[in-house]
Amino acid sequence: MSETLQVAVWRGDSNGRYVNYQVPKRDSQTVLDVVTWVQRYADPTLSYRFACRVGMCGSCAMTVNGRPRWTCRTHVAKVASSGRLVIGPLENLPIIKDLAADMQPFFEKWQQAKGRFVASKVRTDPIERIAPDTPARIAADAAIECINCGVCYAACDTVRWNSDYLGPAALNRAWTLINDARDAANADRLSAVAGDSGCHNCHSHQSCQEHCPMSLNPTASIAGLKRQTALAYMRGMIKP
Amino acid sequence: MNVRLYVWQRLTAAVMAPLVLVHLIVIFYATHKGLSAADMLARTHGSLAWALFYGVFVAAIAVHASIGIRTILGEWSRLGARQRDLAVTFFGLLLATLGLRAVAAVVLS
Numbered sequence: 001m002s003e004t005l006q007v008a009v010w011r012g013d014s015n016g017r018y019v020n021y022q023v024p025k026r027d028s029q030t031v032l033d034v035v036t037w038v039q040r041y042a043d044p045t046l047s048y049r050f051a052c053r054v055g056m057c058g059s060c061a062m063t064v065n066g067r068p069r070w071t072c073r074t075h076v077a078k079v080a081s082s083g084r085l086v087i088g089p090l091e092n093l094p095i096i097k098d099l100a101a102d103m104q105p106f107f108e109k110w111q112q113a114k115g116r117f118v119a120s121k122v123r124t125d126p127i128e129r130i131a132p133d134t135p136a137r138i139a140a141d142a143a144i145e146c147i148n149c150g151v152c153y154a155a156c157d158t159v160r161w162n163s164d165y166l167g168p169a170a171l172n173r174a175w176t177l178i179n180d181a182r183d184a185a186n187a188d189r190l191s192a193v194a195g196d197s198g199c200h201n202c203h204s205h206q207s208c209q210e211h212c213p214m215s216l217n218p219t220a221s222i223a224g225l226k227r228q229t230a231l232a233y234m235r236g237m238i239k240p
Numbered sequence: 241m242n243v244r245l246y247v248w249q250r251l252t253a254a255v256m257a258p259l260v261l262v263h264l265i266v267i268f269y270a271t272h273k274g275l276s277a278a279d280m281l282a283r284t285h286g287s288l289a290w291a292l293f294y295g296v297f298v299a300a301i302a303v304h305a306s307i308g309i310r311t312i313l314g315e316w317s318r319l320g321a322r323q324r325d326l327a328v329t330f331f332g333l334l335l336a337t338l339g340l341r342a343v344a345a346v347v348l349s
Contacts, residue, residue: 230247234247240244
């Protein structure tokens with residue numbers, strides 16, 4: 001294997017293009033290391049986003065050789081055995097510059113899906129005991145480790161075809177709150193995810209599950225939302 | 241798609257599932273027995289049961305297919321929401337009209 005990586009990096013906004021760089025190959029090198037090398041040693045004007053570098057913050061997701069990935073935990077050796085890397089910004093989002101995608105639509109949809117916790121108690125109430133083995137808590141726990149990286153959103157075909165669709169991450173968040181016994185806004189939340197932009201647009205392609213770096217299954221969460229909203233609708237509790 | 245359309249599409253699918261099965265059995269039976277068109281029409285003529293069976297089938301298909309086409313048009317065409325809904329309403333009515341006309345032809349002729 002050569003000691004140099006051939007790296008094409010997206011430069012500019014949506015009208016930009018890929019620019020080629022040669023980057024030294026290192027042991028245990030991540031894709032984020034490669035991007036950082038380009039900025040430090042080849043072109044300091046390269047824009048990209050990262051923070052924790054240990055797979056917790058969800059800031060550094062990019063498109064790597066055609067797939068959305070968290071770049072800080074993606075080893076070059078696993079995705080570029082030929083020594084060739086093509087790195088672009090996340091898809092399905094506007095491009096601010098280079099590798100920095102505009103996450104605003106992504107987080108606005110979290111708000112549309114009522115992804116904000118609404119407390120049913122105040123600080124003077126006794127702390128509610130949450131049994132870890134109830135079906136609702138098990139469902140919430142299975143979906144709760146989302147790091148907001150946007151990989152599922154970038155991988156989703158339905159988002160690509162229907163820009164109004166709330167997307168896997170926002171719906172997965174809504175599902176965790178609907179299963180949270182402490183939350184007080186579930187009627188509003190079920191209505192929010194049952195409209196024309198909501199969970200029923202999902203085709204269950206499962207790209208979100210395939211690409212999620214945290215190995216979550218948003219498709220299963222969305223299926224749960226479909227069941228709950230359908231039942232609530234047939235009982236007259238919500239209107240689309 | 242919203243929850244109302246989702247429920248209608250699933251309910252019509254549930255209605256169609258056994259009807260499709262019976263429809264296929266009827267086709268296999270008719271071809272296996274070598275029934276002619278005249279033989280079939282003799283059995284369906286004046287039959288309230290066949291009228292109800294295929295009448296419900298046509299209604300379920302018209303609703304189910306229209307909702308599916310609405311989704312496809314929304315994702316794959318440049319039609320606005322209003323144009324899309326008008327197009328699929330027309331499509332559903334067309335399916336219902338053609339289907340019920342065919343049902344009337346085999347039951348009333």
